[in-house]
Amino acid sequence: EAGVAQSPRYKIIEKRQSVAFWCNPISGHATLYWYQQILGQGPKLLIQFQNNGVVDDSQLPKDRFSAERLKGVDSTLKIQPAKLEDSAVYLCASSFRGGSYNEQFFGPGTRLTVL
Amino acid sequence: AQSVAQPEDQVNVAEGNPLTVKCTYSVSGNPYLFWYVQYPNRGLQFLLKYITGDNLVKGSYGFEAEFNKSQTSFHLKKPSALVSDSALYFCAVRPLGGGGGYNKLIFGAGTRLAVHP
Numbered sequence: 162e163a164g165v166a167q168s169p170r171y172k173i174i175e176k177r178q179s180v181a182f183w184c185n186p187i188s189g190h191a192t193l194y195w196y197q198q199i200l201g202q203g204p205k206l207l208i209q210f211q212n213n214g215v216v217d218d219s220q221l222p223k224d225r226f227s228a229e230r231l232k233g234v235d236s237t238l239k240i241q242p243a244k245l246e247d248s249a250v251y252l253c254a255s256s257f258r259g260g261s262y263n264e265q266f267f268g269p270g271t272r273l274t275v276l
Numbered sequence: 277a278q279s280v281a282q283p284e285d286q287v288n289v290a291e292g293n294p295l296t297v298k299c300t301y302s303v304s305g306n307p308y309l310f311w312y313v314q315y316p317n318r319g320l321q322f323l324l325k326y327i328t329g330d331n332l333v334k335g336s337y338g339f340e341a342e343f344n345k346s347q348t349s350f351h352l353k354k355p356s357a358l359v360s361d362s363a364l365y366f367c368a369v370r371p372l373g374g375g376g377g378y379n380k381l382i383f384g385a386g387t388r389l390a391v392h393p
Contacts, residue, residue: 164319201385203280203384205383206380217380268319
C-alpha cells in the first residue's frame, strides 16, 4: 500500500515570498490533515478536511495560510507571504474516516526554511 | 487548556534494558491516547492507542503503554530495548466532546530515545 506522498521534501525561501506544498493521501482515505511541526515541538494541527470540506481550521493563520482539497483527493497548502516564524516541517496525514479512534498515517513532511 | 506533557527531552538506555518514556495529559473527560514514533527524515508512524478497556495496551515492535486514569498518564514501555528503537517518540491525545475538529490530535513535544549498545 502506497503511503502519504508529499512534495517538495525541502524548500528554502526568503521572507515575504510565497510557497506551496502538495499532499496526496492514501487511496480511499476521506480525511486529510495538515500539521505544522516547529523544531523542538510536537505537530500542531493547521487544518482538517473531510472529503473536500473543511472540518477544522481553527489554528490556521488565515491571513497568510490557505489550503484546498478541491476534488477530495490531493491537497495544497499555501503560505503567502511567508514569515521567519513559518520555518518548520509541514506534515500531511490521512485517515480512512474522521472517527476519533482512526489511526492517522503521516507523510515524510516538507521542511521549510524562511530566510 | 488541553495539553500533553512529555517531561523528558531525552531518555538514555542500554540495549537489553527496559525502557520507559513518560507522558501525562490534561484534558477534560476520557480522551483517546496514542503513541507515535518518528525516525529521521520520515513521517510519524503509529505505535499504539488506548480507547477503552484493559489499561495495558500492546502495540508495534514490542512496545506497550499503560493508561493510568488517576495519574492522567500514558507511559510507553518496552521490556528490552534495541538500538534500532532510537528515535523521537510523541504522545498524543484526542479530547472527546469538543475542542474543534473531529479526530483532532494534540501532541506532546516529543522525547528522544537513545539506546546504546
